[in-house]
Amino acid sequence: MTVIENPREQAKLIEKLQSFNKSLKFLHQISQDISTVKPLSQLLIEIMESSKILMQAEASSLLLYDENDHKLHFHVATGEKGQIIKQFSIELGEGIAGWVAKHGKALLIEDCYKDPRFNPEYDKRSNFITRSMICVPLMRKDRLLGVIQVINKKNGVVFEPEDLNLFETLASQCAIAIENQQLTQRQIKAEALKRELETAREIQQHLLPETLPEFEDLDIAAIIIPAHEVGGDYYNVIKINDKETLFFIADVSGKGIPAALIVSIIVACLNSSLLNRNIKFELMELVITMNRVLIESTTSTKFVTAWFGLYNHAKSELTSLNAGHNPPYLLKHLSNDFIALHKGGIFLGALDLPFETEIVQMEKDDILVYFSDGVTEAWNIEEEDYGEERLRDVILQAKGSSADDVLEKIQKDVKLHTGSAEPSDDLTCCIMIKNN
Numbered sequence: 001m002t003v004i005e006n007p008r009e010q011a012k013l014i015e016k017l018q019s020f021n022k023s024l025k026f027l028h029q030i031s032q033d034i035s036t037v038k039p040l041s042q043l044l045i046e047i048m049e050s051s052k053i054l055m056q057a058e059a060s061s062l063l064l065y066d067e068n069d070h071k072l073h074f075h076v077a078t079g080e081k082g083q084i085i086k087q088f089s090i091e092l093g094e095g096i097a098g099w100v101a102k103h104g105k106a107l108l109i110e111d112c113y114k115d116p117r118f119n120p121e122y123d124k125r126s127n128f129i130t131r132s133m134i135c136v137p138l139m140r141k142d143r144l145l146g147v148i149q150v151i152n153k154k155n156g157v158v159f160e161p162e163d164l165n166l167f168e169t170l171a172s173q174c175a176i177a178i179e180n181q182q183l184t185q186r187q188i189k190a191e192a193l194k195r196e197l198e199t200a201r202e203i204q205q206h207l208l209p210e211t212l213p214e215f216e217d218l219d220i221a222a223i224i225i226p227a228h229e230v231g232g233d234y235y236n237v238i239k240i241n242d243k244e245t246l247f248f249i250a251d252v253s254g255k256g257i258p259a260a261l262i263v264s265i266i267v268a269c270l271n272s273s274l275l276n277r278n279i280k281f282e283l284m285e286l287v288i289t290m291n292r293v294l295i296e297s298t299t300s301t302k303f304v305t306a307w308f309g310l311y312n313h314a315k316s317e318l319t320s321l322n323a324g325h326n327p328p329y330l331l332k333h334l335s336n337d338f339i340a341l342h343k344g345g346i347f348l349g350a351l352d353l354p355f356e357t358e359i360v361q362m363e364k365d366d367i368l369v370y371f372s373d374g375v376t377e378a379w380n381i382e383e384e385d386y387g388e389e390r391l392r393d394v395i396l397q398a399k400g401s402s403a404d405d406v407l408e409k410i411q412k413d414v415k416l417h418t419g420s421a422e423p424s425d426d427l428t429c430c431i432m433i434k435n436n
Contacts, residue, residue, distance in 0.1 A: 043181050044075050047148070047174050055134070055159070055167055057150035062138075063090065063097055064146040064178075072101055072147060088122065095119035096135050097147045104144070106136040106171075108164045132158045136171040140179045148174060207267045213239050215435075217313055221403035222430040223411065225374075225423070232259030233372045233426035234266060238274060240281045240310075247309035249430060250348075251325065251372045253302055262304060262349075265297050266290065283310045287321055287348075287355055294349030304348040307341070307370050309432075311362075316434065318368070321357045323348050326388075328370035330360060331395050338392055362434045367406060369395055374427035378414050381421045386414055403431040 044062055051060045063072035072090040092102045099117045100107055112118040112130045123130055135149040148171050153159050212220055224233050232252030239245050250266055252259040269290040274281075287308060294304055305325040311318050320328070324347030327340040345355035362368070369391070378386040394413045398406040410429055 041075075043177060047177070051148065051150055051167070051170060054170060055150040055163060056154045058152040058154060059128070060148070060150045061097075062146060062148050063101075065101060065144045072097055075146075088125075095122075096133060097149060100135045100137050100149075101144055101147050104137050104139060104142075106164060106168055107134070108159055108161065109133045109135075110158045134159050134164055134167050136164075136168050138171055138175040138178060140175050145175055145178050145182075207234065207263065209236055212237050213245070215245070215313070217316075217435050218245075218311070219403040219433040219435055220431060221407040223407060223428070225427040227255065227374070227423040227426050232263060233374065233428040234263045235428055235430055236267075236270065237430075238270070240274070243312060243314050244281060245311045245313065246281075246283075247311060247370070247430070247432060248306070249325065249370050249372065249428060250304050250306040251374075251426070251428070252304050255426070258302065262294070262298060262302060265293065266304065266306075269293055281310075283308055283319060283321060283357065284355065287323065291323070291348045291355075292352060295352060298349045300350075303350050306348055307344075309341075309368075309370070311432075316362050318360050318362055319357050320344070320360065321355055323355065326371060326373050326376060328368060329392060329395060330362070331367040331369075331392075331399070333363065333365035333367070333399065336396065336399075338395075364434055364436055365400070366434045367395060367399070368432040369406070369410070370430050370432075372426060372428040374423070374425040375410070375414060375429055377425060378418050378427065379421055379424055380418050384417075386417045390417070403433050406431045406433070 044064075048060045048062050051057070062075055064075050065072055070092060072092070074088055090098045090101075092098050096107060096109065096112070096115065096117050096119075109115050109118070110132050112133055113120065118130070120130075122128075129152075131152050133149055133151050135147060137147055138145040148167075150159075150167065153163070208224065212222060220237060222235055222237070224235060226233070232255055233250070234252075235249045237245065237247055248270070250263070252262045252266075269286070273286045273289065290306075304323075306323045307325040307328055308321040308323070309318050309328070318330075320341040320343065322328075322341055322344030324345070327342045330339040330341065331337075332339065339360060341358065341360070343356055343358040346353055371391075376386055376388050376391055390413070391410065394410050395406065398409045401409070407429060414427065
């Protein structure tokens with residue numbers, strides 16, 4: 001054990017110990033303050049102001065690492081020239097802060113202008129003179145969060161190794177606080193997005209028909225199962241008048257809120273076309289109008305596949321128009337033949353091109369199934385499609401069943417195929433059976 005007999009040396013040691021003890025108490029207080037929940041911007045300011053006081057520095061700065069552009073960005077810079085410094089960003093490896101971030105090592109530099117890593121450009125822009133510096137990486141489990149630094153110890157002295165140790169301790173506490181706050185912010189944003197999606201889902205559910213109309217000559221059933229909170233599938237069955245009913249299905253490219261917004265445009269087009277039902281309804285006019293509205297309202301990457309079926313109850317005729325959609329299947333009861341309804345034209349929202357229709361005669365017990373690609377392209381864990389052939393087999397086996405039963409059998413068979421695989425797309429399926 002070394003005994004110091006010189007009273008002056010003893011006094012210096014006591015003063016140093018008292019100062020160190022005071023710093024530790026202040027560090028403990030700082031750690032408690034920055035650990036409380038608060039906005040990230042406020043947290044960063046408190047960290048930097050506390051760093052200046054603890055380290056008795058003229059200035060301090062904190063740079064956060066952006067994983068998107070791989071740069072360090074000044075978020076807080078204290079001191080007289082702080083606002084000027086905050087305008088800059090730093091590449092990894094550039095300057096002292098960039099070197100510290102790249103290598104994950106702290107630096108204590110007594111004379112910055114003698115260090116080749118120092119970039120004097122910031123001093124020139126801010127008219128600030130950097131003499132000495134401590135720069136420490138903010139790390140959490142080998143993940144770079146940023147860099148924290150203090151500049152120029154007051155009273156003209158330089159930073160010492162004890163200062164570096166103290167600042168590294170503070171930096172470790174700051175890194176924990178910053179990571180926790182970032183995680184909290186991400187959680188808050190995720191919860192806000194979840195609430196928005198839930199609201200969008202509720203709105204979208206209201207756009208779908210609450211109940212399907214009833215007919216003496218037709219038995220119908222329909223279902224839509226979104227793969228996510230909100231989807232891009234839509235269907236409707238609308239009585240135009242006593243003689244005509246419109247059957248409709250659409251599938252918007254992409255999913256989520258953008259797709260849901262386009263669905264709302266489709267619904268608006270349908271509603272506006274049906275405002276005056278006393279005037280003769282023209283299917284072709286509806287399709288052309290909807291296509292032009294979508295061209296004007298959507299981007300080049302967004303489009304809509306759709307199928308329109310206008311059924312004439314008096315003639316038992318179905319006028320079909322397929323706008324780039326999966327062809328509906330009409331199973332003829334007497335022959336067991338399938339008619340695929342292909343005719344129509346290009347999908348909606350892309351080009352203003354002409355469309356065409358086809359007319360099919362429906363007879364007693366004929367089954368019409370129209371659906372989205374979420375049925376035929378449903379994947380199992382081996383990424384194998386459910387397929388159109390398997391769908392036709394189920395429809396054929398369901399002959400003589402009600403529309404609800406046909407729909408249930410298709411649902412069960414798709415689920416049997418997909419098993420535990422997560423749904424990759426919305427599933428919409430509609431059934432229409434001719435009763436008499």
